[in-house]
Amino acid sequence: MSLKELPTLTSRGGLGGALRFKRDQLGFLAAGVRHHGDLFRFRLLGVPMVLANRPDHIRHILVDEDDRYDKDTIIFKVVRPVLRNGLIAVADRELWRRQRRMMAPLFTPRTIAGFARNMTDETERMLARWERRRQADEALLDVTDEIGQLALRVVNRSLFSADVSRAAQEFERAFGTANSILGSFFRFPFPPLSVPTPRHHRLRQAIDHMDRFVSDMINKRLGEEETTGVPGTPADLLTLLLRSVDEEDGTGMEAEQLHHEVLNICIGAYETTTNALSWGLYLLARHPEVEGRLHDEVDRVLGGRIPQFEDLPRLVYTRMIIDETLRLYSPAYQTMRHAREEDAIAGYRIPAGSNILINSYLLHRHPEFWPEPERFAPDNFAPERVSVRPKHAYIPFGSGPRVCIGKHFALAELTLALAMVARRHRLVLPEDARKVEPEPLITLHPRGGIHLRLVCR
Numbered sequence: 001m002s003l004k005e006l007p008t009l010t011s012r013g014g015l016g017g018a019l020r021f022k023r024d025q026l027g028f029l030a031a032g033v034r035h036h037g038d039l040f041r042f043r044l045l046g047v048p049m050v051l052a053n054r055p056d057h058i059r060h061i062l063v064d065e066d067d068r069y070d071k072d073t074i075i076f077k078v079v080r081p082v083l084r085n086g087l088i089a090v091a092d093r094e095l096w097r098r099q100r101r102m103m104a105p106l107f108t109p110r111t112i113a114g115f116a117r118n119m120t121d122e123t124e125r126m127l128a129r130w131e132r133r134r135q136a137d138e139a140l141l142d143v144t145d146e147i148g149q150l151a152l153r154v155v156n157r158s159l160f161s162a163d164v165s166r167a168a169q170e171f172e173r174a175f176g177t178a179n180s181i182l183g184s185f186f187r188f189p190f191p192p193l194s195v196p197t198p199r200h201h202r203l204r205q206a207i208d209h210m211d212r213f214v215s216d217m218i219n220k221r222l223g224e225e226e227t228t229g230v231p232g233t234p235a236d237l238l239t240l241l242l243r244s245v246d247e248e249d250g251t252g253m254e255a256e257q258l259h260h261e262v263l264n265i266c267i268g269a270y271e272t273t274t275n276a277l278s279w280g281l282y283l284l285a286r287h288p289e290v291e292g293r294l295h296d297e298v299d300r301v302l303g304g305r306i307p308q309f310e311d312l313p314r315l316v317y318t319r320m321i322i323d324e325t326l327r328l329y330s331p332a333y334q335t336m337r338h339a340r341e342e343d344a345i346a347g348y349r350i351p352a353g354s355n356i357l358i359n360s361y362l363l364h365r366h367p368e369f370w371p372e373p374e375r376f377a378p379d380n381f382a383p384e385r386v387s388v389r390p391k392h393a394y395i396p397f398g399s400g401p402r403v404c405i406g407k408h409f410a411l412a413e414l415t416l417a418l419a420m421v422a423r424r425h426r427l428v429l430p431e432d433a434r435k436v437e438p439e440p441l442i443t444l445h446p447r448g449g450i451h452l453r454l455v456c457r
């Protein structure tokens with residue numbers, strides 16, 4: 001069967017498309033879909049790109065034919081100076097396989113259940129701080145910053161059994177700098193990161209800062225006796241990483257690889273979870289009818305208690321709110337794959353070497369699969385709707401072998417934290433509230449942050 005050539009999104013002059021992509025990446029791609037449909041190619045500063053925007057394309061690339069694709073592609077080249085050879089960006093398939101084999105047992109629902117206390121304890125602490133501020137009439141919260149600290153504390157307690165409050169704020173700042181510089185470098189990759197501009201110097205400093213944070217935590221642990229925490233509580237993730245041995249060759253992780261994996265877990269867990277819960281609280285503030293149903297469920301299921309991991313299957317509507325938030329504002333809203341060989345998708349030729357862009361901001365608004373795509377409607381995730389929708393219309397955690405390893409961790413944390421906020425409090429829009437727009441950095445950040453006022457229910 002002869003293959004068709006992909007439609008091409010052209011722009012006047014080689015630089016035109018790149019400049020439009022830099023200015024408005026999501027608008028540029030949405031216009032491409034309007035003109036050329038769900039599969040088209042374009043060039044960014046000479047680099048051949050293909051946008052794939054249908055569930056069957058995504059399943060083909062990430063699941064059915066994943067052997068034909070790897071992560072040796074621009075977006076991962078952009079983030080590799082930070083993430084190095086850790087699980088998120090590593091392109092070497094053998095190294096990835098070995099690391100994933102060793103790390104998968106650390107992220108099963110059973111292991112995650114042991115970390116649920118970290119999630120609820122830290123949320124309690126945050127809410128107590130919010131309540132003190134409310135009583136002191138300082139109830140306008142910088143929600144993104146607050147949730148960022150919560151997410152970092154939870155992942156650090158789970159990794160290191162440590163309270164890292166002050167260091168967490170500094171890590172947050174360093175990550176924010178790197179996310180913003182690399183986000184704009186991805187949209188317009190010039191000049192190369194090796195050119196010593198003041199911005200690139202700031203990036204270097206931010207990376208050094210995050211590296212120092214991770215080395216300090218690991219060195220502290222190596223200097224101590226191996227901790228398994230209070231008897232009866234699970235070993236932390238660092239202990240599990242230090243103990244993990246590859247079943248095929250019986251060896252553990254090199255020190256450098258361990259450093260990269262710890263950093264990947266911190267980064268993978270921090271910004272995505274922060275954005276998801278911040279957007280979720282913002283959407284609830286704008287949709288009191290959804291919030292009312294959330295309160296009913298939380299009251300009925302918890303009866304005033306603090307939730308536990310075992311409550312998760314009964315927090316059905318709470319979870320639907322999380323799922324819908326991850327649809328509208330998918331924090332990891334784009335990924336890429338590199339075609340290692342020529343392939344065919346939906347009868348079109350995919351040339352070897354193509355950089356395939358998958359953008360879940362667009363996919364999650366595809367009108368064929370989502371009625372009223374822009375509306376915040378948790379009922380999109382009622383079981384009867386999920387069962388008739390193609391699975392790959394919704395990929396907030398990716399799919400296939402490289403699906404997010406922290407998915408169960410994230411969903412437990414998000415659901416427990418949301419239920420805890422809703423138990424006694426509401427977050428409402430301040431009087432002068434403006435609509436918060438998404439800012440497509442490496443992750444989908446709320447532009448200007450989210451600021452809400454805390455009130456009691």
Ligand code: HEM
Binds near residue numbers: 404
């Ligand atoms: C709402 C929260 C989260 C979202 C939306 C998210 C999203 C994603 C996505 C889309 C991928 C796949 C990327 C691709 O295919 O290119 C991924 C991979 C990954 N995530 Fe997450 N993630 C979240 C939370 C977490 C947490 C809590 C952790 C760690 C505790 C984590 C660690 C990782 C790692 C290590 C990978 C690489 C997996 C591999 O390639 O084997 N993530 N994440």
